[in-house]
Amino acid sequence: MSVLREVTHIDNVRLGDDRASVVILDQTQLPNRTVYVTLRTAEALYQAIFTLQVRGAPAIGICAAYGLAALARQSTAGSRAEFDRVLKAQSDYLVSSRPTAVNLSWAARRMCALLDAHPDWPVDRMQDALEQEARAIHQEDIDMCRAISEHGLSLLREGDGILTHCNAGPLATSRYGTALGPILLGTERGMRFRVFADETRPLLQGARLTAYELQKAGVDVTLICDNMASIVMKNGWINACFVGCDRVAANGDTANKIGTSGVAILAKYYGIPFYVLGPTSTIDGNCPTGADIRIEERDPEEIKTKFYAEPMALPEVTCYNPAFDVTDHSLITAIITEKGICRPPYSETLPTFFRERK
Ligand SMILES: CSC[C@@H](O)[C@@H](O)C(=O)COP(=O)(O)O
Numbered sequence: 600m601s602v603l604r605e606v607t608h609i610d611n612v613r614l615g616d617d618r619a620s621v622v623i624l625d626q627t628q629l630p631n632r633t634v635y636v637t638l639r640t641a642e643a644l645y646q647a648i649f650t651l652q653v654r655g656a657p658a659i660g661i662c663a664a665y666g667l668a669a670l671a672r673q674s675t676a677g678s679r680a681e682f683d684r685v686l687k688a689q690s691d692y693l694v695s696s697r698p699t700a701v702n703l704s705w706a707a708r709r710m711c712a713l714l715d716a717h718p719d720w721p722v723d724r725m726q727d728a729l730e731q732e733a734r735a736i737h738q739e740d741i742d743m744c745r746a747i748s749e750h751g752l753s754l755l756r757e758g759d760g761i762l763t764h765c766n767a768g769p770l771a772t773s774r775y776g777t778a779l780g781p782i783l784l785g786t787e788r789g790m791r792f793r794v795f796a797d798e799t800r801p802l803l804q805g806a807r808l809t810a811y812e813l814q815k816a817g818v819d820v821t822l823i824c825d826n827m828a829s830i831v832m833k834n835g836w837i838n839a840c841f842v843g844c845d846r847v848a849a850n851g852d853t854a855n856k857i858g859t860s861g862v863a864i865l866a867k868y869y870g871i872p873f874y875v876l877g878p879t880s881t882i883d884g885n886c887p888t889g890a891d892i893r894i895e896e897r898d899p900e901e902i903k904t905k906f907y908a909e910p911m912a913l914p915e916v917t918c919y920n921p922a923f924d925v926t927d928h929s930l931i932t933a934i935i936t937e938k939g940i941c942r943p944p945y946s947e948t949l950p951t952f953f954r955e956r957k
Contacts, residue, residue: 602815602816602817603783603786603787603816603817605815606768606769606783606812606815606816607769607774607775607776607783607787607816608769608774609624609769609770610622610624610635611623611624611626611653611658611769611770611773612624612653612658612661612662612665612737613665613737614665614668614669614730614733614734615637615669618668618669618672618730619639619669619672619673620637620638620639620669621637621638621644621662621665621666621669622635622636622637622638623635623636623638623647623652623653623662624653624770625652625653626651626652626653626654626770626807626808627650627651627652629770629807629808629811630807630808630810630811636652638666638669639669639673640670641666641670641689641692641693644662644663644666644670644693645692645693645695645696647662648662648663648693648696648697648703649696649697651802654766654770654771654804655766655767655770655771655772655843656700656701656702656703656771656843656844656845656846656877656881657702657740657744657771657772657773657777657878657880657881658770658771658772658773659697659700659702659703660700660702660703660705660706660707660736660740660880661706661733661736661737661740661773663690663693663694663703663706663707663710664706664707664709664710664732664733664736664737665733665737666693667686667689667690667693667707667710667711667729667733668710668726668729668730668732668733670686670689671686671725671726671729671730672726672730674686674722674726676722679718679720679721679722679725682722682725683714683718686710686711686714687711687714690707690708690710690711691707693707694707697895698893698894698895699845699846699854699892699893699894699895699922699923700845700846700881701845701846701880701881701882701883701886702845702878702880702881705880706736706880709732709736710729710732710733713725713728713729713732737773740772740773740878740880741773741774742937743773743878743879743880743936743937744772744773744774744775744776744777744780744878744937745774745775745780745784746937746938747775747777747780747781747876747877747878747935747936747937748775748776748777748780748781748783748784749781749784750781750935750936750937750939750940751778751780751781751841751874751876751935752780752781752784752785753940754781754839754872754874754933754935754940755781755782755785755790755792755838755839756838757790757791758791758792758793759792759793759838759839760792760793760794760795760831760836760837760838760839761782761792761793761794761795761837761838761839761840761841762794762795762797762828762831762832762837762839762840762841762862762866762871763778763779763794763795763796763797763805763809763840763841763842764797764799764805764825764828764840764842764855764856764858764859764862765797765799765804765805765809765842765843765855765856765858765859766779766799766804766805766808766809766812766843767779767841767842767843767844767876767877768780768783768808768809768812768813769783769812770808770812771808771843772843776812776843777843777844777876777877777878778841778842778843778876779809779812779813779841780876781841781876782794782813782818782841783816783818786816786817786818791819792818792819793819793821793836794813794818794819794820794821795820795821795823795828795831795836795837796809796810796813796820796821796822796823797823797824797825797828797858797862798822798823798824798825799825799856799858800824800825800858800902801901801902801905801906801920802901802905803906804856805822806822810822825858825861828861828862828865829865832865832866832869832871833869837866837869837871838871838872839871839872839873839874840862840863840866840871840872840873840874841874841876842855842856842859842862842873842874842875842876843855843856843875843876843877844875844876844877844881844934845881845923846881846883846886846892847875847877847881847882847883847934847949848883848886848887848888848889848891848892848925848928849882849883849884849885849886849887849888849945849946849949849950850887850888850889850928850945850946850949851928851931851934851943851945851946851949852888852889852890852892852925852926852927852928853875853889853925853926853928853931853934854889854892854894854923854924854925854926855875855923855924855926856922856923856924857921857922857923857924858924859923859924859926860924860925860926860927860930861924863926863927863930863931864930866930867930872932872933873926873930873931873932874931874932874933874934874935875926875931875933875934875935876934876935876936877934877935877936878936878937879936879937879938879952882936882949882952884949884950889925889926889927889928890925892923892925894921894922894923894924894925895921895922895923896919896920896921896922897920897921897922898920899917899918899919899920901920902918902920903916903918928943928945929943931943931945934949934952936952938952939952
């Protein structure tokens with residue numbers, strides 16, 4: 600396998616060979632160690648998502664889908680009614696692990712809808728159907744990422760400088776990724792780009808994951824601290840910003856990793872196009888605006904101690920640690936989905952890109 604293909608086809612989430620477990624690549628160990636973890640219980644799945652061992656909006660949706668298929672396979676329920684009741688409770692529990700990325704609840708809802716669609720099927724038939732549905736969700740994400748990569752690549756030219764924030768590459772998705780997809784696909788076709796990866800405080804997804812993926816893929820990548828985005832734009836090194844998304848509201852307001860909105864504000868100031876890339880499963884038509892998106896708040900220790908040999912602040916210092924922010928739709932040049940490039944006014948154009956929800 601070529602080095603580039605090793606990156607684009609990384610096995611980040613899959614159903615275990617026993618079909619009753621989920622195997623994930625533990626993203627918290629990267630870039631130093633490649634460790635696969637087998638998850639067998641609802642609690643282990645919850646913890647893996649909550650602690651970001653598996654992360655990235657599409658990847659956590661796929662993990663939940665495989666997780667529910669695996670838990671269904673283990674079921675000892677004496678009746679279909681009991682089987683459904685337990686699985687729906689497990690689904691609610693998994694969805695509660697992270698609130699912002701819509702893909703998690705979307706995938707779980709799609710799995711549970713299957714239960715309601717076939718109340719007369721026996722448990723063993725339903726177990727097989729759930730496994731098939733999880734595999735379909737994964738395959739669709741592979742196809743969507745590939746299509747997003749093609750559409751995104753049509754916006755790039757040889758030699759372009761691209762700034763990205765957080766990680767929306769193969770680890771966070773399926774295969775090529777969303778924000779990194781056009782870069783990886785273009786590289787596969789012999790094009791050269793220069794990518795600037797924001798380190799993405801406090802959890803450093805940009806340093807640990809994006810710079811890792813791009814470096815391994817042979818892309819010219821430069822790691823910068825988040826507060827250096829302005830200077831690289833001012834230097835004229837950035838032609839476009841490409842970022843992923845965790846939830847896109849009906850008016851185009853977009854939740855993504857904390858710091859994304861600051862990048863968009865800078866890009867507007869410097870006249871640089873700012874693109875959001877994501878599958879239509881990340882568009883939440885039930886969410887009118889960004890103000891309706893619930894923002895996850897995480898442990899202050901992620902800021903003060905997590906990656907440091909010694910604490911970086913006094914223990915009693917108050918910290919505010921929102922994991923996401925919302926970029927106003929007015930700052931977004933286009934939203935690139937598998938169905939094409941969606942341009943403003945989003946409240947008119949996005950509805951045609953909405954996924955048909957099962
Ligand atoms: C294709 S992944 C898009 C987003 O999920 C990504 O940019 C992001 O914000 C991920 O946040 P994380 O908290 O690491 O799961």
